[in-house]
Amino acid sequence: MATHTSPLKNVLVTGGAGYIGSHVVYVLQKTRQYKVISIDNNHNSNPAALDRVSQLSKSELPADATEIDIQSTEIDSYKCDLTQPDQVRAVFEAYGRGGIWGVVHIAAYKAVGESSEIPLTYYANNVAASVSLLQIMAEYDCHRIVYSSSATVYGTPPIIPISETTRLHAYSPYGRTKIMVENIIEDLCHSDRKWRAVSLRYFNPAGAHPSGLIGEDPRGRPGNLLPLLAHMAVGRVKDATLKVFANDYPTPDGTCVRDYLHVLDLASGHLLALNALGPDSNVFDPEATDFYKAYNLGKGKGMSVLQIVEAMRKATGFDYKYEIVGRRRGDVPDLTADPSLAQKELGFTAPQDLETMCRDLWHWQTKNPFGYGEY
Numbered sequence: 001m002a003t004h005t006s007p008l009k010n011v012l013v014t015g016g017a018g019y020i021g022s023h024v025v026y027v028l029q030k031t032r033q034y035k036v037i038s039i040d041n042n043h044n045s046n047p048a049a050l051d052r053v054s055q056l057s058k059s060e061l062p063a064d065a066t067e068i069d070i071q072s073t074e075i076d077s078y079k080c081d082l083t084q085p086d087q088v089r090a091v092f093e094a095y096g097r098g099g100i101w102g103v104v105h106i107a108a109y110k111a112v113g114e115s116s117e118i119p120l121t122y123y124a125n126n127v128a129a130s131v132s133l134l135q136i137m138a139e140y141d142c143h144r145i146v147y148s149s150s151a152t153v154y155g156t157p158p159i160i161p162i163s164e165t166t167r168l169h170a171y172s173p174y175g176r177t178k179i180m181v182e183n184i185i186e187d188l189c190h191s192d193r194k195w196r197a198v199s200l201r202y203f204n205p206a207g208a209h210p211s212g213l214i215g216e217d218p219r220g221r222p223g224n225l226l227p228l229l230a231h232m233a234v235g236r237v238k239d240a241t242l243k244v245f246a247n248d249y250p251t252p253d254g255t256c257v258r259d260y261l262h263v264l265d266l267a268s269g270h271l272l273a274l275n276a277l278g279p280d281s282n283v284f285d286p287e288a289t290d291f292y293k294a295y296n297l298g299k300g301k302g303m304s305v306l307q308i309v310e311a312m313r314k315a316t317g318f319d320y321k322y323e324i325v326g327r328r329r330g331d332v333p334d335l336t337a338d339p340s341l342a343q344k345e346l347g348f349t350a351p352q353d354l355e356t357m358c359r360d361l362w363h364w365q366t367k368n369p370f371g372y373g374e375y
């Protein structure tokens with residue numbers, strides 16, 4: 001089969017059309033060092049997102065952009081389901097052995113509550129498909145992966161803020177899939193020093209690229225707080241009242257505390273992690289027995305539900321009403337990161353504040369009241 005060649009480093013992003021994926025693709029393109037290949041089954045994403053990312057990257061090219069610079073703004077996008085190995089293998093085949101430099105593996109189902117209702121679907125899509133991806137990567141001599149994990153792996157952490165040495169203990173099938181794949185990748189790296197991998201434990205990504213061209217576009221009613229508040233303010237959700245899932249937690253105002261970070265800061269963390277997998281990286285000790293690390297990506301600043309509501313009230317001008325109802329199954333009181341390891345070893349920072357996150361989220365939502373439109 002013909003192979004694609006490119007002087008840029010080919011990087012495969014799974015879930016590239018998604019909320020996190022599209023911002024990661026944008027950040028990779030901005031470096032003009034990588035050529036992005038995206039595979040996505042569009043289960044919870046719209047392919048239009050990638051057209052917007054490419055448009056955005058092209059708009060930011062310098063006047064003296066080279067042909068390679070222009071190539072770096074193109075995305076080879078494949079509608080592909082990770083649970084179908086033949087579809088995934090066909091993508092790798094198109095670039096040949098060694099043709100794909102690394103993988104950023106973001107695609108996963110991620111609803112905590114839903115995972116308890118359909119656990120097998122979550123294990124098939126998040127775990128079995130990841131094993132299949134890793135096997136195909138090995139077949140095609142691709143041994144670098146950045147894996148999208150989650151703070152959910154900490155369950156109810158004993159100490160706040162949370163460091164990476166905190167024991168992992170998930171309560172939901174979703175959280176357990178994240179721990180399983182982290183362990184699978186760590187075992188793989190331990191078995192063969194050709195592998196280099198970083199797991200990134202996301203805290204709560206929020207906001208959107210300030211252009212308003214790309215953003216979070218969940219199917220149906222958002223389950224997460226910030227997109228729900230944006231949908232309420234733009235009239236996409238007709239609820240006049242927000243249900244706050246309890247205020248009897250051991251937190252300053254009794255509502256849950258989370259560590260929100262701007263999605264572009266989160267995306268930049270992926271670039272740092274990808275670069276860490278390169279030959280000239282100093283993140284890994286060359287004498288180490290394996291090349292695997294896990295990092296928290298958070299701001300290290302916790303905000304409560306009520307603080308988020310107030311921040312969105314300011315950003316949108318919408319007069320949110322809320323009522324306190326019972327706890328939501330699976331919620332934990334506080335997930336605030338200690339991001340110092342990622343700061344020290346990757347140079348990760350998450351400087352953008354909550355006001356910026358809410359302003360960018362609202363700009364996206366007002367420019368795209370119905371997201372990317374019909375799927």
Ligand code: WQD
Binds near residue numbers: 149225226257305
């Ligand atoms: C935040 C807080 C709710 C809605 C989610 C995903 C998880 C992970 C991170 C991927 C909680 C409260 C919410 C509402 C509310 N993503 N809330 N009323 O639960 O921290 O985790 O994002 O890894 O998989 O589930 O985020 O936005 O759902 O909730 O009171 O209508 O807002 O109880 O305390 P969460 P969230």
